[in-house]
Amino acid sequence: MNHAYRILASLVVLCCSAGVLFADSTLPDGFPDTERSKTSLTTSWRFHLGDPDALHHTSDLDDSSWDVVSIPHTLKLTDLNLDGCDDDKTQPTFHRTVGWYRRTIDVSKQAGKVFLEFEGAHQVTDLWVNGKHVGQHAIGGYTPFHFDITDFVERGGNKVALRVDNRRRDGVPPDPGPFDYVKFSGLYRDVYLVETAPLHVTFPWEDFYAGVFITTPTVDPLNNNATISIRTTVRNESDQVKACRLLTRVIDKEGVVVLRLLTEKVVRPGADWTMNQTGGIEENLHLWSCDDPYLYRVNTLVLDGDHVVDCIENPLGIRSIDLSKEEGFLLNGKPVQLVGKNRHQHYAYIGDAVPNALHYKDMLQFKQMGLNIVRTAHYPQDNALLDACDELGILVYEEAPTWISIGNDAWFDNLERAARRMVRNHRNHPSVLIWGGGINHRGYVPRLHYAVKEEDPTRWTGSNNAEWTGVQNSGVCDLFTNMDYGGIKDWSGKEYLLAMEGGSGESTLQKYASDPLRLGIIAWTGHAYYTFHIGPNQWNRMRSGSLDGFRTQSPPRDATSGEPVAMKLELDMEDRVLTADGSDIVIARTRFFDNKGNIVPKSELQVRYSVTGPASIVGDGLLKGVNPIGLSRGAAPALIRAMTEPGMITVRAECEGFDAQEVTVSSVPFNSDSIEASAKPIYDQEKVLVDLGEAGQLVQFDWTPWFGNRNEEALITLPNMGGFKVALKCGSKDGMTRWLGEANIKGFRNFAIGDGMCAVDEKGLLLQFSGLPKGRYQLKTYHHSPRSNTNSMDPNRERLKTLTIHQIPVAANVAIQVDGKRVVAGTTSGGQIPDSGPGAAIVTFEVQGDAPVTVTMTDADGDGAKAVWLNAFELQQASCVHQSN
Template structure:
């Protein structure tokens, strides 16, 4: 189960939700390189992006959670026992406002197009490697420009014929980049082109198992309209949606992927075309890769529906559908709460810091004491103070530190004050508490995809001298005491390590503030504080 790709998001909640439903199912998650890494340790499987700079020490198996596609990429993973698998980015294309140079079709990277209407030819190899049943797919069109035929098949060999004249039998490619595959592609130089019919026949152990015909593309002739209704009911609930596809074909039934056609749809019966009469290119719809999509939404009334597709100069087509009544009964499941000690997580930093789900941001301004109010635990205030007039406080935003909790120790506040900096809790309910504080001097681990690249060229806060060990002076309801040798870490990567941190228990009397002063025992250098986790041990929730 993938708990998160290219983001931080709800990964912890998803992980534990999956474990409640199925304790044996593995989870994996990887956040974006350019918004702070989330590495191994949280989910069962370490996941990473399959492209761009990355760090992997081969200390555990890796799942390529966002990666390239195709036979050569899969071969790399099948040939390495430490690489457990790879997820293709993405399942289907999505609309983007990015200027990618094609203004009439700004869709990206899917195995399927935006409306699931066209399969990317580059992923049609996968059935040949992953499915036991015989498969055959001719990737390239048969045109006068054909120089190489790429054919995907799990056949032992294939035979090619042009206009019923056999041109030879061929074996799969033996290129080094395909080592590890059970069924590499067939890659055949074209020296025998003739306009007309190309017949591809697949053989397994000498027996013919599959055959496919391709024709040299002709002029657009007709529309073939079809809907995705397999193994499903079109529910008359006012919300159910069917996806339809108006294919542009020539007289031989070949899909014309370069057809420049606008298809107009009409509908009758208890349903509607989504986007009809709205200027969003839904109706008429432009054919892309030979297909114009349509989305049909059912009403709350069941009945017969007819959809027609037409285009100038082409033979039209129509489809009849029927929506069906559905039960509105709900199934109630007994649920019980899972309780734990109440906790808040606070991430400290400048306003451009990135905050993880479940954490609360605390933003501060340079050289000013800061305070923030929390409604948790009945409501309380926290202040961060410099302890002398000569002291300074500098707040740092996101620095892209690799590691499990890079979102908290990848930014923070550094105080330079011989008297130390004070973290004061005022208004806490009477009871017992514990606080885990993070102390890490972050360093940039950016790359060219980081949106903060220009900012990282100008900031200097992280260059301030800092103490590598701290002392905490705690004043609470039980008195005053000192916690020594608090570790402070540094760097751009904690993939295999943990940040400097300290857990301190204290008591609140419900009246007086609790103070924790962090200081450099040598009173010389800066004090890093990146955030904290405050737990109330007074009750469960």
Template structure:
């Protein structure tokens, strides 16, 4: 769920006036829809119908259930992508016009309340109709918008909600650049959840819908923060949509992680005139608060209710919050007064096949992997992420740079106006997340005008008019509070070592372009003789051990070099491989591939965290042998990553060496340098690394020379969240080709076929699919009924493998 979880009808109101009766009508073909509860707005994600590549002129037949051969509507759930996108193709992603519609009923009594529809993400130009009437037009695919349905509903009769979407190139809508020239994709569809919002007409507003500077919804800030005390200042906007004056009170309760009340406030609101809105402010003292940090991301719950003059709860909003302070200074970043280096990555939100259509659980799993890789910071490149991803960052302890849509494109007046609106809407939507420490109110790698930068910077500070804890950032050294260039924006060998302005500098990208397009790093002599394929960080898992070692070395060299000079932290490019509009191949500089499988570089970064586990168990002692232990006729070097003080490497049970970390030009600034061992020739063997802390074995990792392919092993990726039914949730399923001892065969490219043999689920992707580096991947999407799903994987000449995956209730 988003941190902006909304229980729009309180239990008291339900007892007073009954549940909203929303029942999806019979679909074409006679299947009955389900009844949706107003307490579960996500249930409006089911029972939609979809069609694309049809006549785009909206007419009466769009709103009728009668059969229409020209528009073959398909039953779909949300989040949804207009097309399952192939992973690698010579054709670009689908672009065009598509339609979604939803039939539903509203009881006559419920039209006395306010009924609205909220879209979390609709790519990228939307027209919304109800019963043939066009109610709204919205531009922008990454931020929410809300449409009031109340005056146009047919109580007691069937209603039809229709959404027309167009995701074709549009220079007025950020990112604005034509897809064929863009370094990422923006896909289509209703790709984030849709909520049916039902409220009393005396209600709390939504910050984005309200559109008021520093207003709307709930706004939290803290002051006087210490381990002994903190003061929470809460601002809420109450609106009266009744035709008469209304009195109201605001009640707020703060609960700790165990559900215990730790603060309460009850405040009278000014008398609200019809159509009027007012801000109510409350102050809630907290005693001995638990401070939010990446190592202990403690969250409180804030529950705010609007009460009528009889004390009955009419409306309610709930969110989670973390108590913390931040400060950026030229010499460092301070969290709760403690200097903290930002150790981060960039993330694109796309999945294979499903494009942008990720469930909330999938968003959480991505955040989990970033934390598992050892990072404490993530940049949302190059657009605002899902609220569910930000909520996961709050829960897991990831600091966030939130970003507006943009990349190498500065459009005309309408583009700039929409972009500045994106700045405000992004802040209004996300302002209460403790994880967010930077607002990238800049268009990435774009030659913006000074006027635009001034306005964008000012917009953030107008929306958050506080003397502390609010920081903008941009890639140009003008206007913004923090300077965030990429490493490659300066030249080797110094890069940003000699930056001497009194402004914090954070390297927001590194490790890719320097090696792809330049002779990167400070080891210019060595790099000068390398071919592009040998020096680049763009390495697929299937390109083999040498390629993956090169990528890991690039990231290690760059990360180590970033400690020289004034940079307060860095973010590598990037966590996951992704697809681009301007090239048919995968951009493969991720430390995990597009299927979320780790490359060697993943373990380098993991070794930079720990070895003392944090509150959630990340950062444990670890060791990783960056080798497939394949036969060699000559001595060779093997690199080992570990966060421990010493590592012993054994070959076939015999110690080769026990040593401390490397001391070289790639390691001299790292918290945990890698270990390099010389291994003698062997035809088959077992490499076993044992890591030591305080003289005691703390972790180990074993690699064996693979034999011939013998059988398959099946597993799925949970990453902190079970496969969840009735949510369009999907998990990666991996079939690994292994030898008789269970050792993966890294050069296997075996075609593998998957099948669901029992349970409510479906497979998404190419099937059969060829293994890459010994592993074939598909997505398993849960259906609407929870339970056990049985899978099989088979390949010619190998026995089939089976796997049980349980999907759970939402």
């Protein structure tokens, strides 16, 4: 075993025990407890609207009269008519003000570095801590940022003040406009307090070399293997040299570690260290696809010497993408017709301030509608949306914040910065397929395309064309992404075309399905969105959408109904919980039915809602037309927002002439510890891989060789699992053993399977383990009788000619017995390993004391004159074994 593997083995033991080193840890099995903490600052904010130049940041300010709010938060709720505002599409007045947010944060005594992390805020954010100005973020409102507040905080309570400024800025896209959508306001995405050790992984958006960047340089769906490359940047913010160890683990869906990568480096004070690690999965590979969105996790662990100091996780979905002029878009080598819709993050009343559960619900509805792609029109969207797409198998076309206008030099600088941050923030999501490489309607922008390609060369860019910009503007982008509202007249038929907007009628879908160069169509739009396209006299300025702003869907167009005779109330709790964090929302919908059970799509009926328990109705008493409310696409909706204490909530719907309806739901406690809330178990214990043969064999890479001699008992001592011994011998003194070196056979793991040993003995071949720690184990043995496939170039050719081991009759089936259990494995043979793999058997046994465990292998048919072959074996503790094995 080489030096690096010994270190790796010791780190595995350390990491597996990390969860029990800290008595107060409530993390799941095997998940390391480190010096990183990430606290969700969702609750307990004080809010004040307006007064941009006031001194609301002073630490001694009395804010007790301010509103108490939770995040996500909009500066002001709005009705469906945009409060009657008559702005044009530059939005000169609507939500063009500032909001002040204040709260206390507690910093732990042991924190080395302290940060505030923001997923997004509209659109310029200033931060003060304890009355001192920390900095300003002015790139825009749709991408993440953070502030280092280490030098501004005291251990214990600290006063934080934010001025979130949504006033017009010519240099901050999508301003100065015009734009088709409303740019809402507020601290509308999640905020976190992050504490780390001085030696820690950096935030991904802060530089080109920052955070963790995962790529899969090769994915082979045919042979079921993949190469995984991971680039990680660690920063040493101490005044001492650090002996840094980086352990990266790929973990499957069951929590089992399937790949470990270790790198060591001495990092100077104040320096960043970027390291590249590459490994692979050679068997049991699960691909990510729209139909089967299988997700691995990449767990990144930083050690300061032998001390575990930092840990973060990222998703990994392994998939290949390609383009074929004969078959179109290929996902994992199979053609997929892209059918999707655009998505604005707007929601009725709350604007952009959408809780994470509703982002997920939007994508769940897309999946239920049979869609496989979403375009995030026209800006980067919430992390929760990308998480949902990963989990549900929905591909993503994401773009930087623009519409049609092109701004000044400062505007272009911020547009490029926003595009780069978008990529750095979401590059590890397997769902992301395309980055927007242009300005919406205007077509490709070389600067954006090249910036995105520099950040992420593994994905395609789209040109963002309108029909009137023409195919000549498809430009340097990988895909000609145009809007198709009735036919793209100047398309040459030579470029790959993806309709990034368009209709979704049957004739359009058929046209795209019949041409492999037409990759698919993303219809406009999934949900109705707020816009100043529509004049102020219209009662509802939420435009377009297969679903309305409440996510209710119209009954079929050909549906007819009679008079309403019954009503039904439901809460949309499918595949979710309601969290008592002061911001989570569930949709209530009341529908009416005729005497045949048909939904009544239109009616003058009004539904009044009431709530008992720890919840409220969003906008009730504040906005026009909220409560009571009429039908929207066949349903009367209400947004029910949980308060900060969990409990039973009863929603009641009443309508004159109908029996009142009630539905109950229990909200669950909010866990502000984001790491604990998302952490999943890690089962990381050593797997011992042993390759048997005689001296001179070609040892399987990363396996431990075991050489033996004919008719002699073989013994090997392994340092794994605290150190144990394995003996291999015949069951009787009269038995015969033969060992074979390299025999040049073809197939997967041919070095391990192409040699080995065999025994002829009526009492069989004994494999004996001693010194193993107490516990359950799984043993996998391989049984193949090799025949050499050598030729004149093989230096072993002459030696192999003298061997007669292949002439020994072979047991066709091997019985493996241990702990009173018997398993039979068929023995394969020949110069090639079958595609199904070599003969193999899996048995489990338990070590309870000091007595050795003996595994006996015999001819299953009872013929003691036939040789039992053993080429290799794998041993691991049964608590972390793949169930598929």
